[in-house]
Amino acid sequence: MAASDKGIAGPHIVRFGIAAEKDFLLEPFDKTYDQLIINASTVAHMPGALALFVAHRAKKPYLIDPQTHSFQHDISYLLSDSRTTSGELKRPYKVLAKKYGDPVKSNVADNHSPVLPESFKDQKTRRSFCSRVIRYQRQALGDEVKKSDSAKYYAYLEQKTGTTPREFGPSMVVAPYFYMKSNTLDEWLDINVGCAADSRTLVSRGPLGVQIVMSKDILCSEGQRERVVKEYKKALKRPPESFLLWIDDLPEDEASKDELVALRKLFRALGQVAPVVNLYGGSLSVSLMQTEQSLKMAGVAHGLEYGEHRGVLPVSGGPPISKFYLPALHSRIPAADAIRAIRALGGQKSVAEFRENICDCSECKNVIEEDVETSFRRGYGSTREVAYLVKGQPYVREIPLPETRRHCVRHYMWCKQKEYSIKVSRLSLASTFQETREKLKGALGPDKVAHLRVWAEVLSEDNAE
Amino acid sequence: MSGKSGTGNRQTEFALVREASRRLAAWSTVRLCCYVPLLGRCVDLAYILAGSVVTVEFKLHDWRRAVIQARDHRLAADYAYICMPERNVSSRMLEEIGGAGIGLLFYDKRDSWPFRTVKRAPRSTEIWAAVRSDVWDYIVSNEGS
Numbered sequence: 001m002a003a004s005d006k007g008i009a010g011p012h013i014v015r016f017g018i019a020a021e022k023d024f025l026l027e028p029f030d031k032t033y034d035q036l037i038i039n040a041s042t043v044a045h046m047p048g049a050l051a052l053f054v055a056h057r058a059k060k061p062y063l064i065d066p067q068t069h070s071f072q073h074d075i076s077y078l079l080s081d082s083r084t085t086s087g088e089l090k091r092p093y094k095v096l097a098k099k100y101g102d103p104v105k106s107n108v109a110d111n112h113s114p115v116l117p118e119s120f121k122d123q124k125t126r127r128s129f130c131s132r133v134i135r136y137q138r139q140a141l142g143d144e145v146k147k148s149d150s151a152k153y154y155a156y157l158e159q160k161t162g163t164t165p166r167e168f169g170p171s172m173v174v175a176p177y178f179y180m181k182s183n184t185l186d187e188w189l190d191i192n193v194g195c196a197a198d199s200r201t202l203v204s205r206g207p208l209g210v211q212i213v214m215s216k217d218i219l220c221s222e223g224q225r226e227r228v229v230k231e232y233k234k235a236l237k238r239p240p241e242s243f244l245l246w247i248d249d250l251p252e253d254e255a256s257k258d259e260l261v262a263l264r265k266l267f268r269a270l271g272q273v274a275p276v277v278n279l280y281g282g283s284l285s286v287s288l289m290q291t292e293q294s295l296k297m298a299g300v301a302h303g304l305e306y307g308e309h310r311g312v313l314p315v316s317g318g319p320p321i322s323k324f325y326l327p328a329l330h331s332r333i334p335a336a337d338a339i340r341a342i343r344a345l346g347g348q349k350s351v352a353e354f355r356e357n358i359c360d361c362s363e364c365k366n367v368i369e370e371d372v373e374t375s376f377r378r379g380y381g382s383t384r385e386v387a388y389l390v391k392g393q394p395y396v397r398e399i400p401l402p403e404t405r406r407h408c409v410r411h412y413m414w415c416k417q418k419e420y421s422i423k424v425s426r427l428s429l430a431s432t433f434q435e436t437r438e439k440l441k442g443a444l445g446p447d448k449v450a451h452l453r454v455w456a457e458v459l460s461e462d463n464a465e
Numbered sequence: 466m467s468g469k470s471g472t473g474n475r476q477t478e479f480a481l482v483r484e485a486s487r488r489l490a491a492w493s494t495v496r497l498c499c500y501v502p503l504l505g506r507c508v509d510l511a512y513i514l515a516g517s518v519v520t521v522e523f524k525l526h527d528w529r530r531a532v533i534q535a536r537d538h539r540l541a542a543d544y545a546y547i548c549m550p551e552r553n554v555s556s557r558m559l560e561e562i563g564g565a566g567i568g569l570l571f572y573d574k575r576d577s578w579p580f581r582t583v584k585r586a587p588r589s590t591e592i593w594a595a596v597r598s599d600v601w602d603y604i605v606s607n608e609g610s
Contacts, residue, residue: 321505335504336537339593374595381504381596398505 006298007172007207007241008277009061010034011289012420013301015279016062019046021304024409025058028362032417035171036062037279037301041070043140044092044099051144051168061171064137065244065279068176069213069312071097071104071115072188077314078108099136100176101129117178117187120194130198133176142168172207172241175199179248179312182217185224189231197235207241211279212270213312215248219262229269239274242298249311252282253331253451260458264288264295271296282308283330284455286419291426291459300420305332305405305412322400322408324380327359327415328436329449335381337444339373344443348372361414367407379407430456481523481572482509485548485579490609492578498604503541504596506534511604517543518600521570521580524549528558535567539589541600546570546586559584566590 012033014025025036036058043050043064054062070078070093078093080086089097089109097109103119120126176195180188196210210232218224232243245266250259267288270276275298278285282302289297302308305322323332326341333341342348347358354368367379383398400408422429437452486499489512497512501520510521520542524531531547538545547562548570562569568586573579 334537336506336540339540340591371595373593377504377593377595377599383502383505385500385502385507396500396507398502398507400505 005207005241006275007063007209008035008275008298009171011286011297011299012416013037013277013299015039015301015303015307016042016050017303017307018042019049021409022053022057024304024413025060029410029413030058030060032413033060033420035299036060037065038062039065040067040096040136040140041090041092044095047140047144051141054141055168063170063172063174063209064140065211066100066133066137066174066176067096068100068104068133069179071100071108072178073114073313075108075112075114079112096136099132099140101132103129117191120191123194123198126191126194127198127202130176130195131202134173134199134202137170137173144168172209173199173203174209174211174244175240177211177213179213179215180218180228181215181248182221182224185218185228189228193231193235196232196240200236200238200240209242209244209277210236210240210274211244211246213246213248216250216259219247219250219266220258222262222265225262225266226269229266229273232270233273236273241274243270243274243276244279245270245276246279246310246312249309250280251309252284252455255451255454257454257457260284260454261461264458264461267295267297277301280307280310283419284451284458287422287426287429287455287459290420290422291424291429302416305409322405324408325412325415327418329440329444329452330419330455331448331451332412333444333448335377337448338380339376340443341440342372342376344440359411359415361411361418363407363411363414367411380404380411426459430459433459478523478525481525481548481550485521485523485572486510488577488579496604496608498607498609501600501603501607503538503600506537508538508542508600511542511600513601513604518597518604519544519546520600522547523572529561532561532565532567536565539566539591540593541596543588543592543597544568544586545589546580548572548580551581554583 013035014033016025016036016038036054038050054060078089080088080090094109097105103115103125107113107115107119120129176199177192178188180192199208212228214228218228247263250263252260267276275296277299278297279301281300285300288295289300305325323334324338325332326338328345329341342354342358345357347354349372351368351370351372354364354372367375369375382401382404384401385396386399387396433452433456437449440449482499486497489495489497495512495514497510499510501508501511508520509523512519518541520535520538522531522535522538524547528547528549535545535547545567546569547567549572551571554569562584566587566589568582569584570580571583573581
């Protein structure tokens with residue numbers, strides 16, 4: 001589970017979401033990705049189980065997203081709504097507030113108010129906050145090993161596998177960070193840059209990641225975008241090992257060309273300082289990473305069948321409804337659209353056609369039988385009815401069966417593996433996107449294939465700035 | 466009708482589905498069922514008549530959303546309709562309904578047959594045999610519910 005001295009073990013990074021998903025990260029899928037990202041709130045929620053999972057089951061390098069931005073928003077996002085603890089901070093955030101200390105603890109835990117930029121103006125306060133955030137990342141899972149109830153088991157594993165507790169540390173630590181919008185940039189940029197610079201002095205030897213979280217309006221404002229890059233570059237005499245970039249809610253298959261061109265420019269500008277990881281990226285980011293070395297992208301992260309984009313708010317969220325990831329479209333679509341697309345691409349008449357024209361991943365080989373449409377519906381489209389009462393009135397919806405979700409996630413993971421390993425030129429990819437759009441626009445309508453044209457245009461643009 | 470509830474306007478929509486199904490049930494030649502699963506969607510009302518599967522998506526106002534939903538019904542229904550209370554119908558609305566390959570019904574309170582056909586649905590050219598068969602079986606197994 002070694003990571004490079006750059007802190008990122010490889011380009012394919014997967015986000016650990018919820019405990020129920022962990023099986024999708026183990027054999028045989030452990031060979032499909034390079035590194036895990038785990039949110040600090042998840043670590044705080046289940047440190048023991050995670051320590052066991054990361055060190056002895058997945059055996060993957062990991063890093064922890066400290067999620068310090070969680071404490072800058074309306075505090076109601078962090079409050080429990082369960083019957084017994086209603087109005088209290090949710091337990092993971094209570095743990096983090098305590099570990100991160102002031103100003104988070106006094107503002108959020110003690111007074112139920114968010115942290116403000118002013119809370120970090122004092123350099124001594126800010127530096128000690130950075131120190132605690134970094135220490136938490138370094139120790140959260142390692143400390144778990146030392147706890148008495150787990151220690152015997154870990155000692156047994158250590159003896160058996162030769163794994164020592166020191167290897168439980170993250171491959172990279174991440175500086176505290178806060179979300180910036182156009183109208184809050186003036187207030188938060190200095191704080192973010194200060195946190196990055198303070199963290200750099202605290203992490204003089206190991207790899208440091210500097211996470212930048214910004215809104216789409218900053219992304220699309222050339223002046224503000226350049227200002228962000230310039231300020232980080234100026235403050236970090238020794239650059240971080242990676243920039244970890246998160247654009248608030250930017251689904252690449254819905255984004256405008258302007259947004260995606262700006263994203264590419266930002267990759268390039270940051271890449272001139274340090275390698276860039278897109279923390280919530282889709283197939284376009286992967287395509288850019290694979291085909292344009294000059295961007296110096298170190299990785300693209302996604303979740304299990306989701307997580308290719310993420311809004312900063314709400315701070316936490318549940319798993320999405322499963323859909324079929326259509327490899328040619330590089331997008332998840334409902335089963336009804338999937339079958340239209342399968343017909344349009346000529347994959348419905350036989351297993352051979354399906355494998356040739358739609359997908360030949362291990363899961364599809366398992367699911368798709370000679371009657372393609374029947375087996376597709378059974379494997380990827382089976383749902384069950386869920387009825388709710390809302391204010392005494394019925395509410396009915398269809399949700400995927402657990403086995404449908406399993407098939408969809410496995411298929412997604414295999415598809416992603418293929419995307420991350422593709423070796424073609426930018427222009428060839430662009431041409432493929434355009435051809436697929438032509439084939440599918442009649443079946444799915446122009447809106448659902450529009451991203452392929454936009455991606456092709458972005459990839460085809462001259463890469464000179 | 467993915468995510469349909471009975472609150473507010475939707476309460477009337479819900480009542481419309483129930484009222485239409487109650488009146489259709491009086492027809493001995495019709496086998497029907499409400500809230501039929503179809504590839505992640507939930508069809509308001511589906512019935513079998515003369516060997517054909519017909520689906521009806523009820524909407525009070527948002528006809529564009531109904532068109533999107535009913536379009537997916539065509540994978541299982543020989544004829545897919547949206548049904549609304551009587552209203553003005555713009556040429557744009559008829560054009561979009563026609564373009565989606567579905568039909569338009571008005572809910573008819575007076576006649577014994579609860580629908581008045583405004584635009585007849587063409588026979589679906591998108592039938593997905595496995596899903597049509599599921600819908601057929603569901604109607605037969607849950608008839609009257």
